[in-house]
Amino acid sequence: MLSREDNEMLTRTDADTPMGRLFRSYWLPVVLAEEVSTPDCAPVRIKVLGEELLAFRDSTGQVGVIEPRCPHRGANLFFGRNEEGGIRCAFHGWKFGVDGECLDMPTLDAAAVPRMCQKARIKAYPAREWGGYVWAYMGSETVPPPMPDMEFALVPASHRHVSKKFQECNWAQAAEGGVDTAHFSFLHQPVDRSGEQLHEKAARATRGYSQQTMSSEHVQWMRDDTRPRYEVRKHDSGLVLGASRRAAPGQSYWRIAQYLMPCHGYTPSATPGQTYHGQTWVPIDDESCWVYVYSWNPERPLTEEEIRGYRSGGAVYPEMDDRWMPLRNRSNDYLIDRQMQKSENFTGIVGVSEQDAAIQDSQGRIADRTRELLGPTDIGVVQFRRLMLESAKALAAGEQPPGLASPASYRVRAGGIVADAPLAFDEVMQRRFGDPLGRF
Amino acid sequence: MLSREDNEMLTRTDADTPMGRLFRSYWLPVVLAEEVSTPDCAPVRIKVLGEELLAFRDSTGQVGVIEPRCPHRGANLFFGRNEEGGIRCAFHGWKFGVDGECLDMPTLDAAAVPRMCQKARIKAYPAREWGGYVWAYMGSETVPPPMPDMEFALVPASHRHVSKKFQECNWAQAAEGGVDTAHFSFLHQPVDRSGEQLHEKAARATRGYSQQTMSSEHVQWMRDDTRPRYEVRKHDSGLVLGASRRAAPGQSYWRIAQYLMPCHGYTPSATPGQTYHGQTWVPIDDESCWVYVYSWNPERPLTEEEIRGYRSGGAVYPEMDDRWMPLRNRSNDYLIDRQMQKSENFTGIVGVSEQDAAIQDSQGRIADRTRELLGPTDIGVVQFRRLMLESAKALAAGEQPPGLASPASYRVRAGGIVADAPLAFDEVMQRRFGDPLGRF
């Protein structure tokens, strides 16, 4: 439960807010690299942290993230022509490069140009490609921080798949869904007390995801133990969150997630050798966000079958249209099927991503955290909020945010393991990752 | 004409308003019983007096009207599973009964449950089935009042038909249309000064309604006398409103409506033996309402033909889609046909209900009563406003609202009669209903 003030601080990310400043301290993915796929391609309207921007790629292949307003008469550069080193405004031909510099002012005499060009510089955020996304640094430092060493960006392109999905609620409640691994006992579960069809129903409810990554026992353990025990450790770039459930006698089934500053989460299921998944929640505004979703395998290229699955709604990906809008969304109640909810799975909604979105969106455009009844299974959520609020306050007090100076602190993994029940969390981490915090 | 303050008081029904408190003193229909037709059926989102609620029917068949917010993390119980005695939240499995009690908290240790269950109780309004609707009592008394003895609810189910229709304006101007019987001289009239096709045109304009309930003379009398004389009597549960028009020489055609607290109206046409019709205007919010529409015959089951008629837009029912949205509505100007308006009927719109909705909606989302020019034919409207405002003020002063303690005071009827012109209103009532106030 948060005070009204803290809930506001957690959820508001405009430029003049503490959380907005915290987000702006980091590089953030703002568009898929494939959306600006070729030199001089069409510019793309984007909205990040409440700011309307334009992403494009110039003739040399450099990506740019600029304010879309031509300083001459205020026309929108979205309608401009992306040509020979910059975007030319369609109204009177002023032209701008990826760094915001005004490159041409054909309405002015040559003599007047140099002085006016200084005034005509537009806001441009440093932009880079990294791991299949275009990232922008929207902060105030003249030298941006280094890019974070997130593993999906470090592996060869063939080892990863990247996409995004639109979500119709505030970033923070979507992110909380990522650190809350307790909800798998209901939200993603089949309805099958007898257990006879457990694995098949789970597979249908998750479009095969559970079957690809878990045994029937894993699903059963999650069904049967609805009170996972949480262990949370803070590290240089965020939090590692372990939650254990009773498994076979004498054993615990651990699911271990990572939360990385300011808005990245890794899912807790993968066992060694399996493909990893992550999500990055970037506010469009305070009532919607882009969830950048990615999968990677450190050891091998992704298979065609894996990628086909991700493209059709497998794993943490929803079924989407060609604008990355989930087919199951707020406007159609996520195509909830009440008959399916009776006999097949707990929500009557198909797809892990869709189930998450339905319940997170249902908390409201911006969840009201002033009325909640938290318990031990919500420790992950509590720690996440604390990390974010403390970091925002510390930044306001002049301290450097976690992970910012150390790209290597992002070299961590998340995943699952079955271990002897008495084993302490640090030992479990050591056994699963060779490191108590999941570092590699 | 009302002051701005009185217009606000009449039209605003949120929980903290005088009219909102008056409405909340009574049982109100909130959903069709058929919308929650079977035990454990899908819960239904409803909005009543500005409050978002959830209606459902539990495994034992009991109906419930609850706030939809799970107190754990704020997820919406609409996505919950209606199962074995309650709705289980899809996020982490907390479960709630029709009375709002928390029945299960699977994320908590058994020891912690009893204390948390107390905190986790959610708001639940007493709910009952009555006359084919689910009613809720949203007031503050611990013991709700008795259900009103409205005749449609007292007769056997085979003797009644119930439905509802969506209306896109404030409840009060829709209700005013019910007490204003003067408008039949224009709004529902054919265009036929010669009178040759009067009855046929009236029938086409009303989808047969006028033909079923009136003779050609009735229609003619309403066309020819556009200044009905009003007589209004207050009784224990509301108002009886008579309006007489010149009929055959020496005779008067009386149409007598009832208005029952807080928002029920009976139509004035029925002669003895005919089927009665009523409407109940329940605010969704201050700019739209559900009109619960019902028909009943005290003496016999409704015929298949009658019901077929009601289902296809006869009597006071509009043509609707399967979500009770009239096919002719604000967005399409009620499919007004200007050629029909020239030659057939006064509005160019088909259907009594549609004609009412068009003109009432046209008064604005909330009618501005500070600029009006009322006359003698508006006496019914004036008396209705007075009743509502006085009742709201009296309640605020600690008095009990009309009819609340006396279910029997709702045993009244409305209808029409042709009587000798000199006959006083009380005599007319006696002759038509055997009682000066229409009681039975």
Place this chain on the structure above:
Amino acid sequence: MLSREDNEMLTRTDADTPMGRLFRSYWLPVVLAEEVSTPDCAPVRIKVLGEELLAFRDSTGQVGVIEPRCPHRGANLFFGRNEEGGIRCAFHGWKFGVDGECLDMPTLDAAAVPRMCQKARIKAYPAREWGGYVWAYMGSETVPPPMPDMEFALVPASHRHVSKKFQECNWAQAAEGGVDTAHFSFLHQPVDRSGEQLHEKAARATRGYSQQTMSSEHVQWMRDDTRPRYEVRKHDSGLVLGASRRAAPGQSYWRIAQYLMPCHGYTPSATPGQTYHGQTWVPIDDESCWVYVYSWNPERPLTEEEIRGYRSGGAVYPEMDDRWMPLRNRSNDYLIDRQMQKSENFTGIVGVSEQDAAIQDSQGRIADRTRELLGPTDIGVVQFRRLMLESAKALAAGEQPPGLASPASYRVRAGGIVADAPLAFDEVMQRRFGDPLGRF
């Protein structure tokens, strides 16, 4: 660049604003005459300067522009029946003439009618047909000013074509597009540095307009000289704005526009004998406007081919649906074709009108003029703003607005000419129009 205060003054036109009062001093077109084509036709909802009104034509053929609210109970007269000399409210039959007089009150005794009729008068603005439009005078003077002698209204009906188009931004930035003739060097230009296909590409980008009115040289001169020199002269009813570009050696290509109070603009292309075009920007509200578009030839009837062209998106007309909504609009990014933008024309949008709308709308619903970088090619825009602001302020100080008392001051023309380069503007005007201000 304007101060925030001046930008507000320029763009706000509600009844209680300085610019609103200035607009209301003049006759304004409010609907096409063809929209109320016949006596007793269907009334038409219109919105002018933020006011909801009803336009209709009575049985005698007179046009009326009235407030749509029946003073009895506030029903909307849009649903009324236009019959025998007035509109009759569909609710209770009150009836109103084109002058707002209440003609019938069937709910009242004859004795009460005369006094009530006085109170029941509704607001009606003087309305007249002029040049194919219905115009209204929404000002406070009891005697409206004379109609302006705009040439398109003076020529025989066969010599003109009139239409309108919806535009999704404030009137002033659309009007600025009309006085800014510099933008033709980019917004309407083909992409063809070599010049081989210049004329063909220009024709395709403008749906034949450039080909009909210009030679290949004209297009080339506009492409090559992106810094036209402005000359602006104030006259009794507005401004004449000349802009010259380098043409063949020793020659200048002059394009001369007119801006007439309060919101009329004539395009600068026509050479003697060619058909003229004009636009009148009338605010619907402050975020959208109707652009009344008209073409006329003083010397001859328009040809069928010309009219066919205007109806299908030629000249300054867009392709539209039957409600005058451009097919290329804000909601579909004007169907911008990025491939076309690479190889054919500067915007990738087809149609002069559509190109104008795209770039003007892109300045925002209401352009922010507090951040601009104006230069010599923006002199027309600057002078337009000055004229409007000074006129609004002068009116507030009790002075009469320009042109109001003198219909003949609207007898001016606009157009293009190639002249010897050293020729002064006044001489050029004399040569093109026989008058230094374009008067005829």
